Amino acid sequence: xxxxxxxxxxxxxxxxxxxxxxxxxxxxxxxxxxxxxxxxxxxxxxxxxxxxxxxxxxxxxxxxxxxxxxxxxxxxxxxxxxxxxxxxxxxxxxxxxxxxxxxxxxxxxxxxxxxxxxxxxxxxxxxxxxxxxxxxxxxxxxxxxxxxxxxxxxxxxxxxxxxxxxxxxxxxxxxxxxxxxxxxxxxxxxxxxxxxxxxxxxxxxxxxxxxxxxxxxxxxxxxxxxxxxxxxxxxxxxxxxxxxxxxxxxxxxxxxxxx
Amino acid sequence: xxxxxxxxxxxxxxxxxxxxxxxxxxxxxxxxxxxxxxxxxxxxxxxxxxxxxxxxxxxxxxxxxxxxxxxxxxxxxxxxxxxxxxxxxxxxxxxxxxxxxxxxxxxxxxxxxxxxxxxxxxxxxxxxxxxxxxxxxxxxxxxxxxxxxxxxxxxxxxxxxxxxxxxxxxxxxxxxxxxxxxxxxxxxxxxxxxxxxxxxxxxxxxxxxxxxxxxxxxxxxxxxxxxxxxxxxxxxxxxxxxxxxxxxxxxxxxxxxxxxxxxxxxxxxxxxxxxxxxxxxxxxxxxxxxxxxxxxxxxxxxxxxxxxxxxxxxxxxxxxxxxxxxxxxx
Numbered sequence: 001x002x003x004x005x006x007x008x009x010x011x012x013x014x015x016x017x018x019x020x021x022x023x024x025x026x027x028x029x030x031x032x033x034x035x036x037x038x039x040x041x042x043x044x045x046x047x048x049x050x051x052x053x054x055x056x057x058x059x060x061x062x063x064x065x066x067x068x069x070x071x072x073x074x075x076x077x078x079x080x081x082x083x084x085x086x087x088x089x090x091x092x093x094x095x096x097x098x099x100x101x102x103x104x105x106x107x108x109x110x111x112x113x114x115x116x117x118x119x120x121x122x123x124x125x126x127x128x129x130x131x132x133x134x135x136x137x138x139x140x141x142x143x144x145x146x147x148x149x150x151x152x153x154x155x156x157x158x159x160x161x162x163x164x165x166x167x168x169x170x171x172x173x174x175x176x177x178x179x180x181x182x183x184x185x186x187x188x189x190x191x192x193x194x195x196x197x198x199x200x201x202x203x204x205x206x207x208x209x210x211x212x213x214x215x216x217x218x219x220x221x222x223x224x225x226x227x228x229x230x231x232x233x234x235x236x237x238x239x240x241x242x243x244x245x246x247x248x249x250x251x252x253x254x255x256x257x258x259x
Numbered sequence: 260x261x262x263x264x265x266x267x268x269x270x271x272x273x274x275x276x277x278x279x280x281x282x283x284x285x286x287x288x289x290x291x292x293x294x295x296x297x298x299x300x301x302x303x304x305x306x307x308x309x310x311x312x313x314x315x316x317x318x319x320x321x322x323x324x325x326x327x328x329x330x331x332x333x334x335x336x337x338x339x340x341x342x343x344x345x346x347x348x349x350x351x352x353x354x355x356x357x358x359x360x361x362x363x364x365x366x367x368x369x370x371x372x373x374x375x376x377x378x379x380x381x382x383x384x385x386x387x388x389x390x391x392x393x394x395x396x397x398x399x400x401x402x403x404x405x406x407x408x409x410x411x412x413x414x415x416x417x418x419x420x421x422x423x424x425x426x427x428x429x430x431x432x433x434x435x436x437x438x439x440x441x442x443x444x445x446x447x448x449x450x451x452x453x454x455x456x457x458x459x460x461x462x463x464x465x466x467x468x469x470x471x472x473x474x475x476x477x478x479x480x481x482x483x484x485x486x487x488x489x490x491x492x493x494x495x496x497x498x499x500x501x502x503x504x505x506x507x508x509x510x511x512x513x514x515x516x517x518x519x520x521x522x523x524x525x526x527x528x529x530x531x532x533x534x535x536x537x538x539x540x541x542x543x544x545x546x547x548x549x550x551x552x553x554x555x556x557x558x559x560x561x562x563x564x565x566x567x568x569x570x571x572x573x574x575x576x577x578x579x580x581x582x583x584x585x586x587x588x589x
Contacts, residue, residue, distance in 0.1 A: 072418065073418060109441040114354065114442065117354040117358040120357050121353060121358065123361060124357040125357060172412050175409045175412050196353040196354060197350070199349070
């Protein structure tokens with residue numbers, strides 16, 4: 001495990017960790033879940049929340065309308081520990097493991113390699129697909145994403161900011177060569193990804209070994225969103241239902257860690 | 260199988276590699292692994308390519324430009340090394356391919372196109388030499404812009420500085436190399452004794468990193484420490500692309516012989532003395548021509564020699580002008 005992780009972060013932490021471990025106050029910042037948050041961000045936030053719950057850290061969730069602007073990288077979610085801000089899933093995981101909260105420390109190297117490979121597959125395929133559906137399918141953009149993204153701002157801004165965000169996502173999708181794909185092709189990509197996950201999970205309780213790992217957290221975040229999102233045309237809901245074990249997995253995680 | 264032969268266009272090779280581009284290398288390796296009867300065209304002219312880039316696979320009037328498209332097309336035509344894999348291993352192929360794209364590709368793009376030293380010393384000269392004239396003026400620039408956009412949009416952002424982006428990209432790439440090394444272990448290929456499409460991709464990404472003469476190479480140094488990855492790349496080169504290795508060795512021998520023949524100073528500019536003489540001669544004649552035309556030197560042969568000839572007549576015509584100028588100056 002240690003070969004994978006960043007040493008520079010780990011080395012400086014030992015002094016801090018002992019005193020902070022008990023009374024550590026971790027705050028998870030995200031946007032308002034019910035009214036505001038968009039599909040791709042919601043998946044990321046859920047993944048981080050699931051990870052924090054699995055690792056048994058004490059934390060509380062703060063919902064802010066401007067969470068994305070508060071984040072050091074401009075992306076949600078981010079956590080605050082003392083005076084430190086850490087944004088996005090992977091840095092948060094590495095930070096937690098440097099404090100001794102590592103879910104995958106008992107795994108052999110090869111499993112860890114596989115774990116991170118699957119995590120980046122989810123980042124690569126499912127995140128792109130979520131961005132695509134949220135920001136590039138006209139119905140969804142007009143009915144769901146833009147009103148939600150702009151809901152926290154007064155009149156001219158609730159029109160301008162979503163438009164700017166949409167342009168940004170368009171650029172991102174173009175450069176990743178996703179913009180030219182049709183919705184069917186995107187769904188095909190998601191199906192490939194889900195099939196790979198389903199194969200990997202098989203009939204096990206968790207993806208790797210007897211305990212939950214970072215991969216389980218990420219998978220839960222994405223699959224839960226795909227299952228429960230209510231979008232016009234609901235492109236994903238039926239797709240996940242094709243894979244029973246993923247659906248079961250999702251329910252299991254929800255009932256174990258979220259109550 | 261199809262009667263018509265598939266044609267694969269790739270970037271030219273160098274440094275003992277069949278091609279310099281990671282994606283071209285991946286497709287070439289995939290074809291070699293599974294013995295696809297494909298006609299490989301090594302070229303530097305992307306004029307006919309639909310995207311202005313390589314690889315391009317042409318078959319039955321269709322052109323496929325993206326590596327994933329080419330792989331899935333070949334798979335559809337029942338060429339491929341992935342049929343032996345179990346469903347679990349196929350899932351791993353999808354996952355690790357995504358890992359490569361997400362973590363290693365940005366670092367390679369950064370290294371080749373955004374790192375000033377590498378771009379000026381290796382990338383730009385290479386492509387300027389490979390691509391024919393009018394295209395060579397703007398194609399490298401376009402590719403560079405694309406690479407910059409990709410790295411900055413996916414890894415950077417408004418609130419992150421360029422240095423932080425660079426550090427992040429290389430850190431992730433090194434971690435990715437570690438993960439690959441762990442996954443490979445002591446096996447011959449990723450999934451045992453048979454190479455898969457994942458091995459093709461890994462070979463494509465790693466071979467240029469290992470073989471190219473890169474000036475700034477923290478990634479190269481990290482790769483060298485992963486013995487098993489280096490071993491696989493070298494094995495694949497020796498087993499599947501021996502011709503290119505031989506070519507490089509011959510080139511090396513030739514260069515060595517040349518450098519033996521010529522003194523070490525001159526090896527870089529073999530015609531140095533000739534060029535110096537030519538330049539001196541050109542400068543002299545230009546000065547002489549200027550001096551003559553402005554009247555500093557006057558040629559008065561025509562005045563002395565009265566014999567009428569077509570040559571002397573032209574001289575005559577100019578002669579007075581020269582004289583006049585001379586007079587005017589004096």
